[in-house]
Amino acid sequence: MNNGRYTPKPEDKFTFGLWTVGNRGADPFGTQVREKKSPVELVELLAEVGAYGVNFHDNDLVPIDATASEREAIVKDFKKACDDNGIKVPMATVNLFYEPVFRDGAFTANDARVRAYAVQKTMRAMDLGAEFDAETFVLWGGREGVETDACRRTDEAIKRFRECLNYLCEYNAAQNYGYQFALEAKPNEPRADIYFPTTGAYLAFIETLEHKEMVGVNPEVAHEQMPGLSMMHAVAQAWEAGKLFHIDLNDQYPGRYDQDLRFGSVSPKQSFWLVKFLEDVGYSGMRHFDAHAYRTEDYEGVKEFARGCMRTYLIFKDKAERWNNHEEIRSILAEIEETNKDNKVGKFSPEGSQNLLAAEFDRVEMASKGLKYERLDQLTMEVLLGVD
Numbered sequence: 482m483n484n485g486r487y488t489p490k491p492e493d494k495f496t497f498g499l500w501t502v503g504n505r506g507a508d509p510f511g512t513q514v515r516e517k518k519s520p521v522e523l524v525e526l527l528a529e530v531g532a533y534g535v536n537f538h539d540n541d542l543v544p545i546d547a548t549a550s551e552r553e554a555i556v557k558d559f560k561k562a563c564d565d566n567g568i569k570v571p572m573a574t575v576n577l578f579y580e581p582v583f584r585d586g587a588f589t590a591n592d593a594r595v596r597a598y599a600v601q602k603t604m605r606a607m608d609l610g611a612e613f614d615a616e617t618f619v620l621w622g623g624r625e626g627v628e629t630d631a632c633r634r635t636d637e638a639i640k641r642f643r644e645c646l647n648y649l650c651e652y653n654a655a656q657n658y659g660y661q662f663a664l665e666a667k668p669n670e671p672r673a674d675i676y677f678p679t680t681g682a683y684l685a686f687i688e689t690l691e692h693k694e695m696v697g698v699n700p701e702v703a704h705e706q707m708p709g710l711s712m713m714h715a716v717a718q719a720w721e722a723g724k725l726f727h728i729d730l731n732d733q734y735p736g737r738y739d740q741d742l743r744f745g746s747v748s749p750k751q752s753f754w755l756v757k758f759l760e761d762v763g764y765s766g767m768r769h770f771d772a773h774a775y776r777t778e779d780y781e782g783v784k785e786f787a788r789g790c791m792r793t794y795l796i797f798k799d800k801a802e803r804w805n806n807h808e809e810i811r812s813i814l815a816e817i818e819e820t821n822k823d824n825k826v827g828k829f830s831p832e833g834s835q836n837l838l839a840a841e842f843d844r845v846e847m848a849s850k851g852l853k854y855e856r857l858d859q860l861t862m863e864v865l866l867g868v869d
């Protein structure tokens with residue numbers, strides 16, 4: 482149904498990480514269920530399903546113990562695969578969580594050698610991304626946290642994190658890479674508590690950096706919904722602050738481990754509001770799916786998963802347009818706007834404040850009329866359920 486309309490196009494800017502379609506289904510209780518595909522094969526898969534781009538961690542592409550000449554050969558092959566398949570590399574990142582050396586964190590680890598190694602590894606990952614003209618550099622501090630707070634003072638961890646970020650921003654400027662750093666929050670997993678647990682926490686932290694203009698956020702649906710928060714609200718705050726540099730789309734049941742499920746598959750209504758927000762404000766960045774297929778699937782299922790993420794996004798985009806043009810919804814919104822148009826607060830002035838202090842408000846009258854949000858929400862549901 483509507484197949485052409487929901488077919489991804491380059492201008493939709495749909496991207497996937499090598500680690501997403503390359504996820505082989507291992508979990509803490511069981512091993513891989515899908516055979517390994519090389520980065521080149523994964524690029525071919527992404528081209529087949531209609532993605533715009535691919536993103537990677539340094540070690541998704543170049544194994545950690547690769548020699549310089551192996552690295553060179555891998556980069557050459559991968560570049561060719563991207564060019565041949567018309568796939569871009571808009572974002573790069575660094576793996577600071579897999580190796581045992583990062584068991585106590587990377588930028589916040591107690592061992593100063595580990596922190597220096599983490600910065601070195603990040604600079605090298607920035608070099609790698611720059612070879613592919615990546616514009617965004619994501620930092621997910623997966624191990625920046627604790628099982629026990631006995632190990633360090635939390636404010637010391639924050640200072641260490643800031644020192645590393647300031648250093649990397651200087652490197653970005655010195656190398657003329659022009660990256661925008663996007664910090665990705667998550668409340669827990671793999672650590673019991675991860676520092677900067679929400680997008681909001683990172684937004685506050687960014688203001689304390691020396692090059693705050695270079696640094697924004699990469700909110701992820703699953704990471705906001707794990708603790709039961711609203712992804713769309715986090716995204717809206719980031720957007721309003723001019724800090725929405727990237728986005729990780731997926732889905733998640735609240736209160737569980739990080740599920741990274743197919744976009745829109747768990748919470749269609751929240752996903753709809755998210756897509757509607759991004760489209761309404763004109764977000765022009767990448768729509769990155771940080772999700773993976775069920776463990777039950779083979780690579781046909783992986784393609785089905787990837788196509789599903791994009792198709793669902795486009796369906797919600799369509800629904801958002803329908804919502805915006807819906808006659809009754811528009812008339813209720815116009816009534817709402819009517820009550821909003823006479824703003825009595827505005828910017829403070831001594832005279833204005835005297836007027837406000839003297840103003841008379843009929844609080845009973847103001848609360849006397851229903852706001853029609855029930856009707857508005859029901860109409861939303863009808864649009865979403867496809868009966869309107």
Ligand code: GLT
Pocket residue numbers: 500538574575619620621665701729739771
């Ligand atoms: C890892 C994590 C994701 C991050 C990736 C970037 S790696 O898969 O679960 O949320 O976005 O480091």
Ligand code: MN
Pocket residue numbers: 701703704739740741771
């Ligand atoms: Mn996740």
Ligand code: MN
Pocket residue numbers: 621665701729771
């Ligand atoms: Mn993510």
